[in-house]
Amino acid sequence: MLIAQVTDLHLQADPAHPNLARLVRVLEHLLSLQARPDLLVLSGDLADDGAPESYRHLQAALARWPGPVRLALGNHDSRAHFLDVFGAAHADGGFVQGRTALDGLQVIVLDSLxxxxxxGAFCEARAQWLCQVVQDSAGAPLLVFLHHPPVDVGLPWIDPGPRQAWIARLDAALQGANLAGICSGHVHLGGVFSWFGRRVATCPSSSSDLSLAFAPMGATQPDGRPLVEQGEPAFALHRWDGSGLASIFGRCPQRVLAHWTAATQPMVAAMLDEKSTPPGCA
Known part of the structure; x- marks a missing residue:
């Protein structure tokens, strides 16, 4: 099973803003894949301005997606405006959270807004909801999506830092869960991190990248370092094989350099044949 994750869309009310076209490029690229993803998860900062018009642009863009879609909210979003457009089907207990059973995997979307x-934030009401989900799962594997990663990634202005109460609350709610992984946004970069022995994957953004500037920062001492930059629109693919999760970070290609044709057939066929032929030193 293949789950596509797109994050940090940062759509704006103006439909001419380039972030909408970048999102459409990602969706079209994902739909062209062989095989096509079974589920699409958008993990927050859907809008940059929280405007109802931004969510309507997203709704129109998603109309071309033929399969199920799950959405989470980020710090740039408006919960009320999102629900006005997308409706209560994406909410449970007053928050944009929910669970979906897919091929033996429970996909959980959390609201960290x-x-x-x-x-990030994760109040007692949300923690109680997640505790119930963990209990009801009866040991089934859980894959959790939320916007804010509960772990430092090395970027001082993005990292939550230690002793955040919401992170401790999330940790406590996940005790006893059969956790396949945690997938987040917010960082605008692809990465894999460890959090109390759990695997956290951050997804690159469809709109922009954060700059790789890891040096300490002083709140009153701007040093001119780059903060945000832009490459091609990006996404993540999470592949569940029934026993484990593999994550790949991708970008929309500028151009394809090789296809599976008669010209590449000898090389590809040899590589496929090697799967059944052990090396001489085996």
């Missing part, structure tokens, strides 16, 4: 705050 606290409006007015850049960083």
């Amino acid at each position: 606290e409006e007015g705050r850049h960083g």
Whole structure:
């Protein structure tokens, strides 16, 4: 089973803003894949301005997606405006959260938005909801999506830092879960991190990248370092084989350099044949 993750769309009310065209490129690329993803998860900062028009642009763009879609909210989103457009089907207990059973895997979407705050949040009500989900799962594997990663990634202005109560609450709610992984956005970069022995994967953004500047920062001492840059629109693919999760980070290609044709057949056939032929030193 293949799950596509797109994050940090940062759509704006103006339909001419380039982030909408970048999202459409990602969706078209994902639909062209062989094989096509079974599920699409958008993991927050769907809108940059939280405007109802931004969510309507997203709704129209998603109309071309033929399969199921799950959505999470990020710090740039408006929960009320999102629900006005997408409706209560994406909500449970007053938050944009839910679970979907897919091929033996429970896909859980969490709401880490606290409006007015850049960083994450996970209140007691959300923690109780997740505790119930873990209990009801009866040991089935869980794959969790949320916007904010509960772990430092090395970028000082993005990292949540230690002693965040919401992270401790999330940790406690996941105790006893058969966790396949945690997939987040917010960082605009692809990476894999360890959090109390759990695997956390951050997804690259369809809109922009954060710059790789790991040096410490002083809040009152701007040093001119780059913060945000832009490459081709990006996404993640998470492949579940029934026993484990593999994650690949991809970008929309500028051009394809090789195809599976008669010209590449000898090389590809040899590589496929090697799967059944052990090396001489085996």
